[in-house]
Amino acid sequence: MRRFVFLAFLPALMFSAEHRVVAExxxxxxxxxxxVLLRVAPGDRVITKTVDSAGFDYQGVRRTKxxxxxxxxxxxxxGAEPGDALVVRLERVRLNRNSGYTGYRxxxxxxxxxxxxxxxxxxYKEDVVLKGRSDLVPWEIDLQRNTVRPREPLSPRARLExxxxxxxxxxxxxxxxxxxxxSGPAGPWxxxxxxxxxxxxxxxxxPVFQPxxxxxxxxxxxxxxxxxxxxxxxxxxxxxxxxxxxxxxxGLTGPRLENADYLVSIGPQPEFSSSLDHGLQMATTDMIHxxxxxxxxDPVAAxxxxxxxxxxxxxxxxxxxxxxxxxxxxx
Numbered sequence: 001m002r003r004f005v006f007l008a009f010l011p012a013l014m015f016s017a018e019h020r021v022v023a024e025x026x027x028x029x030x031x032x033x034x035x036v037l038l039r040v041a042p043g044d045r046v047i048t049k050t051v052d053s054a055g056f057d058y059q060g061v062r063r064t065k066x067x068x069x070x071x072x073x074x075x076x077x078x079g080a081e082p083g084d085a086l087v088v089r090l091e092r093v094r095l096n097r098n099s100g101y102t103g104y105r106x107x108x109x110x111x112x113x114x115x116x117x118x119x120x121x122x123x124y125k126e127d128v129v130l131k132g133r134s135d136l137v138p139w140e141i142d143l144q145r146n147t148v149r150p151r152e153p154l155s156p157r158a159r160l161e162x163x164x165x166x167x168x169x170x171x172x173x174x175x176x177x178x179x180x181x182x183s184g185p186a187g188p189w190x191x192x193x194x195x196x197x198x199x200x201x202x203x204x205x206x207p208v209f210q211p212x213x214x215x216x217x218x219x220x221x222x223x224x225x226x227x228x229x230x231x232x233x234x235x236x237x238x239x240x241x242x243x244x245x246x247x248x249x250x251g252l253t254g255p256r257l258e259n260a261d262y263l264v265s266i267g268p269q270p271e272f273s274s275s276l277d278h279g280l281q282m283a284t285t286d287m288i289h290x291x292x293x294x295x296x297x298d299p300v301a302a303x304x305x306x307x308x309x310x311x312x313x314x315x316x317x318x319x320x321x322x323x324x325x326x327x328x329x330x331x
Contacts, residue, residue: 016043016243026051026063026070026218028183030191032174032210039076039212042246048072049096050168050218053235054130058096067130069170069183069192073216077244080213085250086173086206088215092241093166093200100139100148100222100236101129109272110229110317139234141222148222148234162223166238167199169219172255176209183218185270186320188254192219193268194228195257195315195322202259207252215244227314251293254286262311262324265290271318279321280312287323295330305329 019038027034040046050072051057055064064070077086104124108116122135129136138151141164149161170183172190186193190206198204206215217240221233257264267282284306291302311324 016045017041018045018047020047022049023072026055026072027074027216028064028066028068028070029180030071030172030174030183030189030214030216031180032214033180034074034214036076036212036214037073039078040244041078043243045091045241045243046075047092047239047241050220050238050240052100052237053169053219053232056237058237058239060097060099069219071170071183071216071218072240074174074212074214075216075244076212076214077246078212080208080246081211082176082209083249083251084208084213085247085252086208086213086215087245087247088171088204088206089243089245090168090198090200090202090204090240091243092239093168094239095141095143095146095164095166095222095236096239097237098141098143100141100234101136101232102139102234103230103232104135104137106229107231107317110227139222141234141236164222164234165196165199165224167196167221167224167233168217168238168240169194169198169221169224169233171198171204171206171217173206173208173216174210174214183216185273186268186316187270188268190255191268193255193266193315193320194219194221194224194233195266195320196221196224196226196233197257197259197264197313197322202257205247205250205252205256205258207250207254217242227317229317254282256286256290257322261327263287263290263327263330264325265323266315267321267323268315269319271316274319276314276317276319276321279315279319280323283312283321283323284310287325291325291330
């Protein structure tokens with residue numbers, strides 16, 4: 001068996017290529033109509049950069065005219081067909097500049113309605129990050145110490161300096177048919193999931209809906225808590241290196257994630273379109289399929305492992321949930 005597996009992967013190991021590309025144009029849609037940035041073969045390595053959610057690059061130069069998660073891509077994967085899955089191994093997700101920005105207070109969807117009226121004003125300083133915006137706070141990123149903190153002290157009682165944990169807020173593919181979602185919502189195609197596990201060392205699995213898959217990424221965060229309750233991470237640009245592979249006839253219905261310790265099913269939803277309950281049900285149902293179809297477990301074993309080893313994560317308070325299963329229980 002070991003010899004068979006080795007031979008099956010030998011062609012990819014021998015003939016995979018490395019590509020370095022920095023986009024000149026960025027897109028705000030997960031569309032099948034956007035011009036392809038790069039064609040790659042399964043097993044190829046890509047080294048690229050993203051801009052931040054307002055379009056500023058690693059040099060602080062604005063590369064887009066509008067705000068709203070500009071995307072790097074699309075990447076066309078040779079041989080990818082509807083029903084397959086892209087397997088994106090994030091080998092390097094690194095900070096590449098010393099600045100970022102965040103929102104100024106928790107979003108209304110993260111607190112009880114009766115508390116909203118007593119929240120402190122949402123106005124910070126006019127034009128300090130973007131012209132015409134007063135609700136954004138500039139942050140400093142210390143690349144040597146790998147920390148983030150507000151540029152100016154926000155509190156007399158807490159320094160508010162935290163270890164950085166870079167991640168990609170947007171990762172996905174062009175969806176089925178003519179549907180063209182913006183880079184704002186999440187769905188079966190992935191999209192703006194804002195899942196803080198989508199960082200270095202993670203492998204993201206995405207269903208293919210269009211020939212070539214048409215893979216996109218963007219919306220870098222230097223740090224973000226579970227749920228993105230403020231409505232932003234520490235928004236910044238990133239250096240990203242990934243290896244993209246192909247799993248034929250995978251039959252995925254939505255995105256999944258793996259890392260060294262966990263299998264993670266994701267229940268992605270557009271912001272505030274459905275409750276977190278529905279996202280939880282989506283993630284749980286997908287995990288049952290994953291454990292029974294790919295790991296060969298009988299249904300009762302899958303149910304018991306989910307029931308007694310599963311860990312639910314609020315991906316965004318806007319409606320996306322995830323379910324994590326420790327890999328150690330499957331060995």
